[in-house]
Amino acid sequence: MGVWDLVAQSIDVDRSSSIILEEIIRKGEQVCSMDIGLADIILTRGWYIWWERWQFVHGENIQRPSRPALSIAALTRNYKLAFKKGAKRCIWDGKNLQKA
Secondary structure: OOHHHHHHHHHOOOOOHHHHHHHHHHHOOEEOOOOEEHHHHHHHHHHHHHHHHHHHHOOOOOOOOOOHHHHHHHHHHHHHHHOOOOOOOEEEOOOOEEEO
16 A cells, blocks of 8 residues: 555544544554555654755755655665664764764
8 A cells, every 4th residue: 555545544534634643653554665654754754844944944955845755765764774673873972973
């Protein structure tokens, strides 16, 4: 099932955006083609919208609206991979990068 199909199923529960988001998080659905959780994609998109708005307000260039989908999928996938068992973790103290 695609992302829009999964969202459409949640809209059947309620039309309120907060209830829809709660339902998506509760179900824990996966986007099959990307092996990423739907809630993860939606939450990453929310952060990305905030980030692009911050860049725009501060006079920085932002991407065309058609481009961020790949960036969001990559960010979400990288986040998921970073928290797999055995992933190497590093801590940056402002000056140096140290292995945790």
